[in-house]
Amino acid sequence: MENFSIDQLLYLVATAFFIVGIKRLSKVKTARSGNLLAAVGMALAIAVTLITPGAGIQLDWKVVAVGAIMGTLIGGVMAKKVEMTGMPEMVALFNGFGGLASTMVALSEFWGRNFVVGPSDNVILGNEVWVIAIILSVLVGTVTFTGSLVAMGKLSGKISGNPVILPGRHFIVAALLIGGAAMGVMAGFMQESYDPTAMILGLTACAAVFGVVSVLPIGGADMPVVVSLLNSYSGIAASMAGFVIGNPLLIVAGALVGAAGMILTIIMCKAMNRSLGNVLVGGFGGDTPSGGNSGGADEYTSYKQASPEEAAMILETAESVIIVPGYGMAVAQAQHVVKELAEELEKNGADVRYAIHPVAGRMPGHMNVLLAEADVPYEQLLELERINNDFKTTDVCVIVGANDVVNPSAIEDPQSPIAGMPILNAHESGTSLMIKRSLSAGYAGIKNPLFERENNYMCFGDGKAFLQSVLDELKEV
Amino acid sequence: MIFLLMLFVFVLAIFAGNELISKVPPTLHTPLMSGANAISGITIVGALMCAQFGNGGGVSESAATILGVCAITFAMINVVGGFMVTDRMLSMFGSKKKKK
Numbered sequence: 159m160e161n162f163s164i165d166q167l168l169y170l171v172a173t174a175f176f177i178v179g180i181k182r183l184s185k186v187k188t189a190r191s192g193n194l195l196a197a198v199g200m201a202l203a204i205a206v207t208l209i210t211p212g213a214g215i216q217l218d219w220k221v222v223a224v225g226a227i228m229g230t231l232i233g234g235v236m237a238k239k240v241e242m243t244g245m246p247e248m249v250a251l252f253n254g255f256g257g258l259a260s261t262m263v264a265l266s267e268f269w270g271r272n273f274v275v276g277p278s279d280n281v282i283l284g285n286e287v288w289v290i291a292i293i294l295s296v297l298v299g300t301v302t303f304t305g306s307l308v309a310m311g312k313l314s315g316k317i318s319g320n321p322v323i324l325p326g327r328h329f330i331v332a333a334l335l336i337g338g339a340a341m342g343v344m345a346g347f348m349q350e351s352y353d354p355t356a357m358i359l360g361l362t363a364c365a366a367v368f369g370v371v372s373v374l375p376i377g378g379a380d381m382p383v384v385v386s387l388l389n390s391y392s393g394i395a396a397s398m399a400g401f402v403i404g405n406p407l408l409i410v411a412g413a414l415v416g417a418a419g420m421i422l423t424i425i426m427c428k429a430m431n432r433s434l435g436n437v438l439v440g441g442f443g444g445d446t447p448s449g450g451n452s453g454g455a456d457e458y459t460s461y462k463q464a465s466p467e468e469a470a471m472i473l474e475t476a477e478s479v480i481i482v483p484g485y486g487m488a489v490a491q492a493q494h495v496v497k498e499l500a501e502e503l504e505k506n507g508a509d510v511r512y513a514i515h516p517v518a519g520r521m522p523g524h525m526n527v528l529l530a531e532a533d534v535p536y537e538q539l540l541e542l543e544r545i546n547n548d549f550k551t552t553d554v555c556v557i558v559g560a561n562d563v564v565n566p567s568a569i570e571d572p573q574s575p576i577a578g579m580p581i582l583n584a585h586e587s588g589t590s591l592m593i594k595r596s597l598s599a600g601y602a603g604i605k606n607p608l609f610e611r612e613n614n615y616m617c618f619g620d621g622k623a624f625l626q627s628v629l630d631e632l633k634e635v
Numbered sequence: 636m637i638f639l640l641m642l643f644v645f646v647l648a649i650f651a652g653n654e655l656i657s658k659v660p661p662t663l664h665t666p667l668m669s670g671a672n673a674i675s676g677i678t679i680v681g682a683l684m685c686a687q688f689g690n691g692g693g694v695s696e697s698a699a700t701i702l703g704v705c706a707i708t709f710a711m712i713n714v715v716g717g718f719m720v721t722d723r724m725l726s727m728f729g730s731k732k733k734k735k
Contacts, residue, residue, distance in 0.1 A: 176674050176677075177651065177655065179670070179674070180652075180655050180656060180667075180670070180671065180674070181655055183663065183666065183667050183670045183671075184655070184656055184659040184660075184663060184667060185660075185663075186660060186662060186663060189663055189666060189667075189725050190722065190725040190726065192670070193666070193670045193673075193718060193721045193722055193725055194722070196670060196673065196674055196718070197673070197718040197722075199674075200673070200674070200676070200677065200679075200714055200718070203677065203679075203680055204679060204680070204683070207680045207683045207684065208683065211683065211684055211687065216687055217683065217684075217686045217687055218686045218687065218700065218703070219686075221685075221686040221700055221703045221704050221707070222683060222686045222707065224704050224707075224708075225682070225686075225703065225704045225705070225706070225707025225708045225711060226707055226711055228704075228708045228711070229707060229708040229709065229710065229711020229712045229714075229715065230711055230715045232708070232712050232716075233711060233712035233713070233714070233715035233716030233717075233719070234715050234716065234719060236712070236716050237715070237716040237717075237719035237720040237723065238719070238723075240720065242724075245665065245669075245720065245724065246665075248716070248720060249665070249668060249669045249672060249717075249720070252669075252672055252673070252676075252712065252713050252716050252717050252720070253672045253675075253713075255709040255710070255712045255713045256672065256675045256676050256678060256709070256710065256713035256717075258709045259676070259678045259679070259681075259682055259706050259707075259709040259710035259713060260678045260681070262682070262685070262702050262703075262705055262706035262709065263678055263681035263682050263684075263685055263706050263710075265702055266685035266699050266702035266703050266706060267681075267684075267685065269698055269699045269702065270685065270687070270699045284638060287638050385668070386668055389668055389671060389672050389675070392672065392675045393671070393674075393675040395675075395678070396675045396676075396677050396678040396681075397645060397648075399678050399681045400641075400681070401641065401645075402681065403680075403681050403684055404637070404641070405680060405681065405684075406641060406644050407677065407680060408677050408678060408680055408681055409641055409644055409645050409648065410644055410645075410648040411648075411674055411675070411677040412675060412677060412678070413644075413645050413646075413648035413649045413652060414648050414649075414651060414652040414655065414671075414674070415652070415671045415672070415674050415675040416649065416652065417648070417649045417650070417651070417652025417653045417655075418652045418653075418655055418656040418667075418671050419668070419671060420653075421652075421653060421656050422656065422659070422664060422667065422668060422671075425659075425664075426664070514662075523662050523663060523664040523665035523666065524665060526662040526665075527665055527666075527724050527727065530727035531727050539662070541660075
């Protein structure tokens with residue numbers, strides 16, 4: 159660090175690649191090149207590290223080769239194999255791995271400096287900073303890891319999406335944090351009195367439990383926000399690992415991701431009209447209704463039902479149609495049928511558009527990705543603000559596997575848990591067709607008065623199968 | 636002094652990150668999250684440096700070595716998988732752009 163060195167300069171170039179990459183990722187036209195630029199920056203950073211790892215550092219090539227080959231193969235295969243519907247889980251998992259890696263870097267440094275190359279040898283930033291950076295990167299990295307795993311479990315349905323409220327959890331969380339930090343301090347600064355290995359592992363364990371306990375009480379509907387927040391954490395963990403090894407590239411890249419992830423998280427919270435604090439406290443929403451304010455099937459007394467034939471008849475005469483996709487479309491893999499139906503309706507002379515709610519699906523932009531996969535023209539996808547006034551003048555609104563995002567109680571019932579959340583005004587359209595498997599509640603776990611509206615028809619069935627029969631009917635005519 | 640410089644760099648990078656993505660269309664939120672996540676795999680550089688401790692051959696060295704291998708593997712999954720998944724998502728936007 160003291161003298162001018164070419165490797166540090168190349169790290170600076172890599173940093174510039176990351177910044178330009180993120181910038182370009184934020185525009186549709188340049189996004190792909192932005193991702194590519196960031197990847198080039200990463201390749202450059204890895205190459206520089208391999209060629210000049212730093213003064214007096216001798217890399218063990220077997221370790222490098224084994225790790226790099228395994229990681230590349232596993233990551234590559236997972237990225238190729240994953241279904242578009244499984245994308246949110248995959249992002250959560252990759253994110254968790256990043257956090258875990260940062261934890262391991264800190265642990266390995268701690269271990270190596272304490273037992274292999276000598277206590278304060280080669281520590282660039284001074285012992286106190288080094289220890290604190292290690293404690294923070296173990297803490298944040300491990301929380302990212304276990305939190306992401308729980309989030310992944312909730313997204314994929316392996317763990318119940320219901321909020322799990324432990325008694326006295328605020329106390330537990332505080333105790334874990336304080337206890338973990340105390341053990342970290344003992345590991346770093348009181349090595350004569352305490353076994354540093356046991357203490358640092360104790361810190362890791364506390365952080366691991368902390369991650370699980372913090373995500374469990376949060377309902378499945380809020381998982382996108384959690385994944386986004388954890389993405390921010392993994393950046394912070396990488397940044398802290400940068401302080402551990404005294405590398406400005408890690409510090410900058412990690413901080414960029416930490417800040418960008420935080421902004422994205424706040425944007426997502428705003429879309430649901432809730433504060434980040436409100437999301438993190440948890441207890442909101444779940445897979446199945448619970449408590450007095452729930453939306454079980456027996457709560458609905460009068461609703462109209464439509465068969466595929468009836469739905470086809472309604473659609474046949476429609477001149478304007480808006481399709482509202484939701485997570486149900488992703489689960490049923492119905493995006494291709496939706497596209498075919500839209501084409502058929504257009505042949506009929508109807509104007510077809512898609513209304514995308516900012517939190518439809520399990521991640522922001524989830525629906526866009528799925529519909530893009532089915533080759534739906536980009537111009538037909540309209541965001542909430544741009545299409546919401548058009549429902550009034552639309553003949554038919556087809557709701558495919560969405561529920562909470564079209565729940566009118568958000569604007570009509572100030573007592574509703576989702577009061578104030580922006581919704582798509584599907585209830586204002588001439589007729590709405592709600593394609594859904596049952597009358598069960600959505601992720602927010604509340605009743606949807608739209609079901610009982612005069613102009614709404616419930617179309618029970620699997621999204622894909624139902625739309626396919628509607629499509630067949632339309633083609634016959 | 637070096638610590639202070641790095642703290643400067645850290646704080647400035649946070650401000651830069653804030654400015655960078657304040658305006659993003661919702662369409663790009665998932666790819667952006669995924670791409671940013673791949674960048675946080677930069678911890679791979681730290682992981683590679685962990686591979687320096689394995690040269691001795693003793694018990695502590697093997698512990699550090701195992702940690703090093705695991706750190707490199709997980710960071711590499713994050714990097715390779717992250718960039719590839721992001722590219723897959725974005726390629727879909729690209730293909731229908733051409734058709735326009």
